[in-house]
Amino acid sequence: MQSQSKQQTKGAAQRTGRDPIVMASVASVALSWYYFYVKGDRQRGIFVGLWPPTLLAFASYFRQAELQTMLERGGASGVVTRVQEMLEQQQ
Template sequence: MSASTEDVAADIDTNSFGPTAVASLASVGLALYFYYVRGDKQRGQFVGFWPVTILAFASFLKLEEIKELLEED
């Protein structure tokens, strides 16, 4: 018998402010530093894309975890 949706929802970690969010916020700060403080606009824009990539990868991993929980017996 596969896991019900309620069981999967209960098993998923609900910590929304974990290392992923900290890394994303830190990279936003770093991008602002490069862009405004150091005046290196190109590097600031490059680093500014990091939060999106970090959050997308974390979402992918979370969806894989959910998929595995739904598929296990």
């Protein structure tokens, strides 16, 4: 059982790493370092560096809203079933 849990965790981490929002956040950090250190434009580097937390916050909000919608649709009796379905859809 523990091995299956580890595999699921590893799979979720791999899918998250390929998420477009995560990739955009990583690119934004790289771009901010470029502006800040290479170009010497500190103000623009800081501005661009503020994008990743904003992008990740929006992504988190939308995922939570999707989960809440799924839970509301299933009612109290179908909560576990809906969560399992959602996890299977993401795999």
